[in-house]
Amino acid sequence: xxxxxxxxxxxxxxFLKLLIxxxxxxxxxxxxxxxxxxxxxxxxxxxxxxxxxxxxxxFSEEKSDLASYPVGGFDRVNLDHLLDNxxxxxxxxxxxxxxxxxxxxxxxxKIALAKGIHVVTANKGPILLAYHExxxxxxxxxxxxxIGCTTGGALPTINGGLIDLAGATITSIEGxxxxxxxxxxxxMEEKELSYEEALKIAQRQGIAETDPSLDVDGWDxxxxxxxxxxxxxKTDEKLEDIKVEGISQITLEDIKKxxxxxxxxxxxxxxxxxxxxxxxxxxxxxxxxxxPLYNVDGKNKGVxxxxxxxxxxxxxxxxxxxxxxxxxxxxDIIILHRGYKIxx
Amino acid sequence: xxxxxxxxxxxxxxFLKLLIxxxxxxxxxxxxxxxxxxxxxxxxxxxxxxxxxxxxxxFSEEKSDLASYPVGGFDRVNLDHLLDNxxxxxxxxxxxxxxxxxxxxxxxxKIALAKGIHVVTANKGPILLAYHExxxxxxxxxxxxxIGCTTGGALPTINGGLIDLAGATITSIEGxxxxxxxxxxxxMEEKELSYEEALKIAQRQGIAETDPSLDVDGWDxxxxxxxxxxxxxKTDEKLEDIKVEGISQITLEDIKKxxxxxxxxxxxxxxxxxxxxxxxxxxxxxxxxxxPLYNVDGKNKGVxxxxxxxxxxxxxxxxxxxxxxxxxxxxDIIILHRGYKIxx
Numbered sequence: 001x002x003x004x005x006x007x008x009x010x011x012x013x014x015f016l017k018l019l020i021x022x023x024x025x026x027x028x029x030x031x032x033x034x035x036x037x038x039x040x041x042x043x044x045x046x047x048x049x050x051x052x053x054x055x056x057x058x059f060s061e062e063k064s065d066l067a068s069y070p071v072g073g074f075d076r077v078n079l080d081h082l083l084d085n086x087x088x089x090x091x092x093x094x095x096x097x098x099x100x101x102x103x104x105x106x107x108x109x110k111i112a113l114a115k116g117i118h119v120v121t122a123n124k125g126p127i128l129l130a131y132h133e134x135x136x137x138x139x140x141x142x143x144x145x146x147i148g149c150t151t152g153g154a155l156p157t158i159n160g161g162l163i164d165l166a167g168a169t170i171t172s173i174e175g176x177x178x179x180x181x182x183x184x185x186x187x188m189e190e191k192e193l194s195y196e197e198a199l200k201i202a203q204r205q206g207i208a209e210t211d212p213s214l215d216v217d218g219w220d221x222x223x224x225x226x227x228x229x230x231x232x233x234k235t236d237e238k239l240e241d242i243k244v245e246g247i248s249q250i251t252l253e254d255i256k257k258x259x260x261x262x263x264x265x266x267x268x269x270x271x272x273x274x275x276x277x278x279x280x281x282x283x284x285x286x287x288x289x290x291x292p293l294y295n296v297d298g299k300n301k302g303v304x305x306x307x308x309x310x311x312x313x314x315x316x317x318x319x320x321x322x323x324x325x326x327x328x329x330x331x332d333i334i335i336l337h338r339g340y341k342i343x344x
Numbered sequence: 345x346x347x348x349x350x351x352x353x354x355x356x357x358x359f360l361k362l363l364i365x366x367x368x369x370x371x372x373x374x375x376x377x378x379x380x381x382x383x384x385x386x387x388x389x390x391x392x393x394x395x396x397x398x399x400x401x402x403f404s405e406e407k408s409d410l411a412s413y414p415v416g417g418f419d420r421v422n423l424d425h426l427l428d429n430x431x432x433x434x435x436x437x438x439x440x441x442x443x444x445x446x447x448x449x450x451x452x453x454k455i456a457l458a459k460g461i462h463v464v465t466a467n468k469g470p471i472l473l474a475y476h477e478x479x480x481x482x483x484x485x486x487x488x489x490x491i492g493c494t495t496g497g498a499l500p501t502i503n504g505g506l507i508d509l510a511g512a513t514i515t516s517i518e519g520x521x522x523x524x525x526x527x528x529x530x531x532m533e534e535k536e537l538s539y540e541e542a543l544k545i546a547q548r549q550g551i552a553e554t555d556p557s558l559d560v561d562g563w564d565x566x567x568x569x570x571x572x573x574x575x576x577x578k579t580d581e582k583l584e585d586i587k588v589e590g591i592s593q594i595t596l597e598d599i600k601k602x603x604x605x606x607x608x609x610x611x612x613x614x615x616x617x618x619x620x621x622x623x624x625x626x627x628x629x630x631x632x633x634x635x636p637l638y639n640v641d642g643k644n645k646g647v648x649x650x651x652x653x654x655x656x657x658x659x660x661x662x663x664x665x666x667x668x669x670x671x672x673x674x675x676d677i678i679i680l681h682r683g684y685k686i687x688x
Contacts, residue, residue: 159507292640302658311498315658333511
């Protein structure tokens with residue numbers, strides 16, 4: 001299959017490295033993936049025969065201006081023009097996420113789908129804002145929109161719900177979806193620190209951002225929960241429908257008290273859907289040690305689904321970083337290659 | 345899609361009920377499933393227009409001799425003959441398992457695959473004994489062999505490994521795959537019982553068989569682990585390659601000691617594969633409370649995979665009984681309907 005990539009940051013570069021590492025594996029599975037173009041905001045590389053990945057990866061280690069890459073480097077062109085002049089099967093959308101506008105990814109995805117090109121993306125913004133519009137467009141054009149990497153990265157939350165529970169109706173979703181807050185809670189518990197002290201450690205280690213509000217105020221969890229809810233329960237809820245609480249009010253005292261009861265605080269995003277109504281919220285919950293997410297500590301993540309005919313399913317994982325993120329892009333491409341129609 | 349079912353015991357009947365219950369759901373997904381025939385060892389029903397499921401389900405509640413069913417009931421016919429005279433897309437194989445010969449399911453599956461018919465099965469025996477032979481036959485004929493229900497039923501162990509970790513190489517499998525032993529261990533721990541006392545409770549509740557050896561001696565776990573290993577790691581190991589220990593030697597004293605250390609005993613099947621060698625074994629392990637399978641209690645089951653590029657993935661579930669088993673057959677049919685080629 002012929003791929004175009006848009007966005008060439010950490011995940012994009014890791015994706016190239018992964019394809020190089022997995023070359024033999026992919027050949028053994030009968031999968032041939034050629035990268036026809038890589039587009040950044042102001043430059044790119046185009047080669048209709050397929051870009052030499054090893055050579056470009058080496059080049060990229062030293063230089064970021066793809067325009068100066070000798071084989072097919074170019075200055076900024078328009079995606080529309082590039083798609084009209086290349087013949088790709090899949091657009092891999094990896095530009096930075098904007099959860100308020102979805103742009104520029106939303107436009108990229110619409111252009112590609114409208115031209116009958118499959119889209120594989122790690123980009124939360126457009127899925128959060130326009131999932132149903134995008135899937136309708138994809139269905140109309142007979143192509144697939146693969147979003148397995150948008151919620152939890154390597155953790156197969158979306159595919160787990162769509163494929164592992166195929167045929168069942170999901171009635172509740174409980175997600176421990178934010179590694180940063182989970183790390184902070186674990187630090188407080190293990191090292192007997194205050195919230196502020198644990199946050200500082202997370203920031204020093206690069207786990208929490210300088211402005212940690214998106215994570216610690218629960219909005220990252222809410223965003224991911226909303227995607228899971230709308231995709232798996234076929235709803236059209238909005239971020240403003242969710243009651244969101246963060247973790248910044250928790251004290252070491254609270255955590256110690258919970259521990260004495262044999263419980264742990266976790267930031268849980270939870271949706272419960274009945275025929276009459278839907279409730280979506282994010283808040284700190286004291287999990288009993290029998291809860292399957294009780295042990296999901298540190299940077300790990302997990303999700304628990306309740307379904308009608310297939311019972312409960314808990315999925316725990318959490319390899320984080322650019323390689324697992326790239327590997328989950330590759331996973332969606334392989335699922336697509338094997339003919340799976342995720343849109344139904 | 346047109347289906348033929350062979351075997352009409354608990355799961356077969358539950359499958360019919362599930363199709364009746366899920367009628368609207370399936371229509372909403374654009375999936376039409378018609379049952380063309382149901383074959384038992386000495387009778388069956390055949391209707392090229394599709395069997396009336398509600399009517400047959402009602403009939404089956406009172407009578408087991410399908411030959412007397414007014415619309416298309418017949419005495420024993422040969423599967424070969426039936427397949428030649430019907431036009432089905434999928435054979436659903438649900439006869440009782442025989443892990444020593446694989447029969448009669450193995451023959452049924454070979455006949456169907458050779459005729460270019462997809463096979464969906466819950467039957468461990470043939471997969472244990474002849475997985476590679478069957479997949480080669482399926483590949484040759486361009487059809488799929490779907491075995492998502494053979495190991496753990498509703499728990500998506502096989503599909504989890506094949507789909508959720510697509511593109512990654514699985515390097516270790518740890519499975520808590522037997523509900524009966526897990527129930528006995530939990531009873532011992534909670535009620536402070538001896539092994540013998542807990543076993544008797546499990547037998548009284550119908551959880552353990554009168555001859556419990558297959559479960560308590562570890563062979564059920566070994567069988568499931570072997571299927572996971574051969575399918576997900578592309579190996580060709582045999583049951584005799586596995587070192588198998590059961591749970592019958594454990595004392596309440598052992599369990600109490602482990603609890604004081606904050607640990608729990610679980611019967612774990614484990615495969616570790618490196619480039620040089622493979623190690624497969626089943627034994628009681630003391631799991632630390634940080635282990636993701638630590639909390640998998642009672643009749644629940646779980647599996648933990650370690651992979652190269654997608655990290656660790658733990659899947660926990662365990663709805664047991666005929667409805668979840670039937671639902672996992674339906675899951676494989678839907679995955680097939682969506683075009684997914686599981687064989688690669």
